[in-house]
Amino acid sequence: MALPQAKQTATDARLAALTLPEGGWSVPARRDALSRVQAMGLPGARDEYWKFTRPDSLNAVEVPEAEAFEAHEAPIFGDRDRLKIVFVDGVFDAEASDDLSLEGVEIARLADAADIHWAQDLYGTLETRGQTPVQRPFAALNTAFATDGLLIHVTGTPSKPIHITYTHEGARSDAILHHVVKVDAGCAATILENGPAAARFNHVMEVDIAEGGALHHVRAQGRDHARRAVTHVFARLAQESTFKSFTLTMNGVLTRNEAVIEFTGDDAVAHVAGACMGDGDFHHDDTVFITHDAVNCESRQVFKKVLRNGATGVFQGKILVQPDAQKTDGYQISQSLLLDGDSQFLAKPELEIYADDVACSHGSTSGAIDEDSLFYLRARGVPRGIAEDMMTIAFIAEAVQEIDDESLREELVDRVEAWLARRRA
Amino acid sequence: MLEIKNLHVKLEEEDKQILKGVNLTVEAGKVHAIMGPNGSGKSTLSYVLSGRDGYEVTEGSATLLGEEILDMEAEERAAAGLFLAFQYPVEIPGVGNMTFLRTAVNAQRKARGEEEMSSTEFLKTIRAKAAELKIDADMLKRPVNVGFSGGEKKRNEILQMAMLEPKMCILDETDSGLDVDAMKLVSDGVNALRDEGRGFLVITHYQRLLDHIKPDVVHIMADGRIIKTGGPELALEVETNGYADLIAEEA
Numbered sequence: 221m222a223l224p225q226a227k228q229t230a231t232d233a234r235l236a237a238l239t240l241p242e243g244g245w246s247v248p249a250r251r252d253a254l255s256r257v258q259a260m261g262l263p264g265a266r267d268e269y270w271k272f273t274r275p276d277s278l279n280a281v282e283v284p285e286a287e288a289f290e291a292h293e294a295p296i297f298g299d300r301d302r303l304k305i306v307f308v309d310g311v312f313d314a315e316a317s318d319d320l321s322l323e324g325v326e327i328a329r330l331a332d333a334a335d336i337h338w339a340q341d342l343y344g345t346l347e348t349r350g351q352t353p354v355q356r357p358f359a360a361l362n363t364a365f366a367t368d369g370l371l372i373h374v375t376g377t378p379s380k381p382i383h384i385t386y387t388h389e390g391a392r393s394d395a396i397l398h399h400v401v402k403v404d405a406g407c408a409a410t411i412l413e414n415g416p417a418a419a420r421f422n423h424v425m426e427v428d429i430a431e432g433g434a435l436h437h438v439r440a441q442g443r444d445h446a447r448r449a450v451t452h453v454f455a456r457l458a459q460e461s462t463f464k465s466f467t468l469t470m471n472g473v474l475t476r477n478e479a480v481i482e483f484t485g486d487d488a489v490a491h492v493a494g495a496c497m498g499d500g501d502f503h504h505d506d507t508v509f510i511t512h513d514a515v516n517c518e519s520r521q522v523f524k525k526v527l528r529n530g531a532t533g534v535f536q537g538k539i540l541v542q543p544d545a546q547k548t549d550g551y552q553i554s555q556s557l558l559l560d561g562d563s564q565f566l567a568k569p570e571l572e573i574y575a576d577d578v579a580c581s582h583g584s585t586s587g588a589i590d591e592d593s594l595f596y597l598r599a600r601g602v603p604r605g606i607a608e609d610m611m612t613i614a615f616i617a618e619a620v621q622e623i624d625d626e627s628l629r630e631e632l633v634d635r636v637e638a639w640l641a642r643r644r645a
Numbered sequence: 646m647l648e649i650k651n652l653h654v655k656l657e658e659e660d661k662q663i664l665k666g667v668n669l670t671v672e673a674g675k676v677h678a679i680m681g682p683n684g685s686g687k688s689t690l691s692y693v694l695s696g697r698d699g700y701e702v703t704e705g706s707a708t709l710l711g712e713e714i715l716d717m718e719a720e721e722r723a724a725a726g727l728f729l730a731f732q733y734p735v736e737i738p739g740v741g742n743m744t745f746l747r748t749a750v751n752a753q754r755k756a757r758g759e760e761e762m763s764s765t766e767f768l769k770t771i772r773a774k775a776a777e778l779k780i781d782a783d784m785l786k787r788p789v790n791v792g793f794s795g796g797e798k799k800r801n802e803i804l805q806m807a808m809l810e811p812k813m814c815i816l817d818e819t820d821s822g823l824d825v826d827a828m829k830l831v832s833d834g835v836n837a838l839r840d841e842g843r844g845f846l847v848i849t850h851y852q853r854l855l856d857h858i859k860p861d862v863v864h865i866m867a868d869g870r871i872i873k874t875g876g877p878e879l880a881l882e883v884e885t886n887g888y889a890d891l892i893a894e895e896a
Contacts, residue, residue, distance in 0.1 A: 591698065596735045596789075597745065599695050600805060601723035601753035610748070614739025614788070 223261040230279055231261045237281045238365045245337050246330070249344035253363035256348070260357045269354055272534040272566045273476055273505040278358065278420065278450050283392040286419035286473075289445035295385060296440045296635055297412045300627070302383040303327075305370065309388060309418050310395025312368050316387075324376030325409060330369035330398060339371040339400045346426040346454035350480035354509060359452040359478070362424040366398030369424075372411070374403040374433070386415030388447065393418040399425045403433035403461070410625070413439035416447045416472070423451040427463060431485060434462040438628050440635065441477075442470040450476045453492075457517070459485030466623045468632050469496035469504055470639050476505040483510075483517040483545070493522040493622035495632075497612075497639055498531040499563075505534035506554070512545035512575075521552040524619040526612055528559035535584065538570040545575050552582035557589065557615045559608075609640040646844035647671040647694075647813050652705035654686075654693050663689045665869035666705070671813065674841040678855055679848045680880060681866035682888045687848045688732060690866075691817040695729040696722050709813055723749075724756035726812030730802040730819050737789040742801070745789050746771065746808055753809060774807045778834050795822030796830070803834035814838070815846045820854040832857030852884035867892045 223231065235257065240250055262279045263270040277284050305327070306316035312329055320327040333339065344363040350356060372382065384399075395418035403409065407430075417423070429435055441449065449472060455463045469475050479492045496504045510519045525533035535554035556565035565586040573580060589611045597607035613633060623629045647670070654664035663686050671677045681687050693700050694707055696719030707715050714722045737745070751761040762770070775785060778800050790798050799819055806814055816835065820828055835858050839845070847858055855863075855877065863879040864871045865888065873879065873891055883891070 590735075593735050593737045595697050595719060596731065596737065597740075597749070598719035599697075599723055599729055599731075600745070600749035600809065601720050601756065602745070602749050603720050603752060604718065606748065606752065607720075610740050610745065611737070614737060617739030 227261040227264050230264070231258065233281050234262055234279055240364060241367065244333065245335050245340045246343050250364045253344055253347070253360045256351065256360040257357055257364060260355045260360065262357050262361070269507070269536070272536070272568075273474070273503065277448055277474060283394045283420045284446065284448065285391050286388075286446040286448070287391050288388045288416070293638060296414045296631060297383050297385070300381070302381045302412065303378070305382065305384045307368065307384065307386050307395070307397065307417070309390045309393035310368060310397055310421070313387075322378050322380070322382070324374065324378040324407070325382065326373040326375060327382070328371045330366060330371060333371055337371065338373060338402065342400050342402060342426055342428055343398070346428065346456055347424060347452070349456070349482065350452070350454045350509075356452060356478060356480070358422055358450045359424050359454070362396050362398050362422045362452070366396045366424070369398040369400070372399065372401045374401070374407045374409040374435070377408045381410035381412050383412040386413070386417035386421070388416040388418055391419060394420045396422045397424070401425060401427045401435060403427070403429040403435050405430040406432040408434040410436040410438070413437070414441070416442065416445065417449065419447055421447065421449040421451070423449065425453045427453065427455040429455065429457050429461040429463055431459045432461060433458070435464075436624060437463070437465040438623055439466070440468045440632065441475060442472050445471070446473045448472065448474040452478045452480065454480045455490065456482045456484055457488040457490055459514070460487045461485065462489045464491045464622065464624065465493070466619070467494040468635065469494065469498075470635070471498050471502055472504070473501055474503050476507065478507045479509070481508075481510045481519065483512050483514045483519070486515040487517065488514065489518045491520040491522070491622050493520070493619045495524045495526075495616040495619045495636070496533065497526045497636060498533070499527070499529040499643065500531060502527070502531040503534070504532070505536070507534075507536040509538045509540070510550070511540045511542065512548045512550065513542040514545060516547040517545065518549040519551070520622065521554070522619045522622050523554040524616040525556040525565060526559065526615065527556055527563035527565065530562040532563065533565045534567070535565075536568045537582070538572065539580055539582070541573040541575050541578055541580065543574040546577045548575060548578040548580065550578065550580035553618070554584045555615070556586040557612060558586055559589070605644045609637065609644070612640060613637065646673045647707070647709055647846065649707045650705055652693070652707060653703045654689060654700050655703055657699050657701045662703075663700070663869055664693065667869070667871055669864065669871060671844040671846055673844055675861045676839065676845040676847060676858060677862045677864065678860035678880060679846065679864045679866050679871070680850065680883055685866045686869040687866055688817055691729055691815045691848060694722075694815060695719060695727060720752065721756070723809070723811070724753045728806050728809060728811035728814045730799075730806060730814065730816045732818040732821055734790050734798045734802055736791045736793075738791050740789050742787055742789050743771065743785045746805060749805070750808055771804075771808060774804055777837070778804050778807070779830060780804055796824065796827030799823055799827065799831050800834070803831055807834065807838060812842065813844045813846070815848070817848045818850065819847070820849055820851060828854065828857060852880045855880045865891050
């Protein structure tokens with residue numbers, strides 16, 4: 221079907237401004253992705269899947285300006301023993317990064333990978349599978365045009381997390397990064413990500429986890445500036461595997477985080493969670509699609525949003541249970557805490573179930589801070605501002621609890637507390 | 646200690662007068678009890694004194710150690726030495742009991758210009774006081790009141806009182822939801838805090854709490870006013886005859 225003229229024009233203009241990387245094993249996948257983008261067209265305000273989030277600035281040929289924000293605080297995850305990998309405005313920074321060798325994992329740059337590479341079978345594969353039943357043009361755009369990224373093959377259990385940190389310097393930088401993660405059977409790793417990455421950031425991570433494998437993914441996005449980001453995590457889970465992903469987002473004019481999870485093996489577990497804090501023109505969108513196509517798998521979606529001064533939060537979450545996916549345990553909760561009457565939360569929770577022996581539930585709420593609880597704290601002498609912060613931290617606790625590692629949980633909560641303190645100051 | 650003069654209060658959201666001229670003085674070192682039927686304004690009095698929103702003081706005053714408290718925020722009243730043990734303590738998921746209490750202790754100290762309590766000192770103190778109240782160490786680590794039984798919630802209230810060391814303690818129907826053993830524990834905790842420098846206002850429906858916390862003065866409240874004041878024997882009279890005769894007598 222031909223694209224509407226306006227969409228065609230916008231897509232053509234955007235694609236014309238980009239250069240398809242040539243040479244190497246990824247070329248067929250890139251060309252295939254390009255043809256998909258051309259067929260789908262980039263999303264517009266009339267697309268159902270983008271009705272709560274305007275994609276204009278993500279489509280625009282010219283990158284909207286976003287000055288880097290100086291937070292005067294040490295980078296998150298910086299104090300722990302980890303393998304540090306740095307990207308500056310979307311370009312790998314070898315000097316700032318550690319040596320990429322670590323027992324239990326093989327890491328290569330997308331830009332460096334030789335002609336024949338294990339990632340050839342995966343690059344763009346999960347992204348392509350994730351294009352149905354819902355189209356995700358920005359992910360296809362990413363597969364076609366990604367200029368850098370990491371190919372991470374987990375072959376054992378690395379002794380420390382792989383920490384990818386993104387630094388933003390250019391006021392109009394436009395980064396497109398694509399990571400591929402393959403976890404071998406019985407292996408386990410933790411990937412940490414943080415940083416604003418660029419004025420505009422298009423991020424894709426494809427994760428393929430073999431039988432009994434596990435990947436823990438924790439990222440912190442944001443800081444206080446006008447950056448825009450669209451991210452996709454595509455995960456495929458084999459039998460008895462585990463995938464847990466948590467994202468903390470603090471500010472940013474526009475963030476759309478999509479997670480597309482597919483169970484292909486029985487008895488697997490996937491948790492996707494997130495918390496965000498924003499005010500003013502902050503717009504944050506979590507869009508999740510989980511497909512159960514295996515027996516006795518567990519999925520959890522836990523999202524909490526704290527919004528004020530006109531901020532907007534969006535949640536679109538779906539659990540699709542295929543006919544053979546008996547004994548599915550699917551849970552989905554999305555809640556927002558509106559700290560004033562100017563903010564809004566838009567939610568579209570969905571269950572689509574074709575199996576008859578499942579336990580799936582979902583809930584979505586938005587509300588203000590509970591006045592009874594607030595009074596209780598204040599009646600003990602806790603000043604209103606601190607009491608509100610305590611209640612806010614308490615509100616996001618259920619999502620933060622989805623992170624297995626207590627020290628990571630504490631570090632993220634510390635960041636949230638710092639964010640709240642800055643606003644109270 | 647606490648001096649309430651001609652206190653008139655109505656609900657903010659509706660034109661309904663709840664307190665209609667309460668006069669009450671609680672001296673340091675004394676325990677005053679307020680008894681009264683449902684709807685007489687007992688809990689409203691405790692909420693108004695502690696600074697809960699939703700009430701409008703239309704007339705009168707309330708001073709704590711000579712300082713007007715009705716103009717203060719709730720947290721300022723707490724720092725000034727007022728404590729309300731809630732009838733129904735709220736559960737606050739996600740806020741650790743210990744974190745909350747330490748924040749409260751130090752916020753009050755800061756407000757009074759005192760030095761904050763160190764982590765070590767706080768831990769030592771809370772563990773000792775929790776042991777006295779037979780509060781399990783695990784309860785301290787849990788979120789505030791979450792999953793606590795009725796008795797545990799009330800013991801937690803008394804633990805907070807013990808940690809914050811207020812000048813004036815208001816107990817709002819602390820006996821509700823308590824079995825005999827829990828009542829004894831909670832009462833022992835309260836009695837341990839009785840001293841010459843501290844006043845208590847015990848709000849209750851029944852005499853049985855007053856068997857454990859012996860009051861110096863008993864007030865009967867009805868229709869937003871204190872209609873009778875006497876000694877401990879007044880509570881026994883209520884226990885035997887109910888409120889009807891007293892209310893009729895007043896009318």
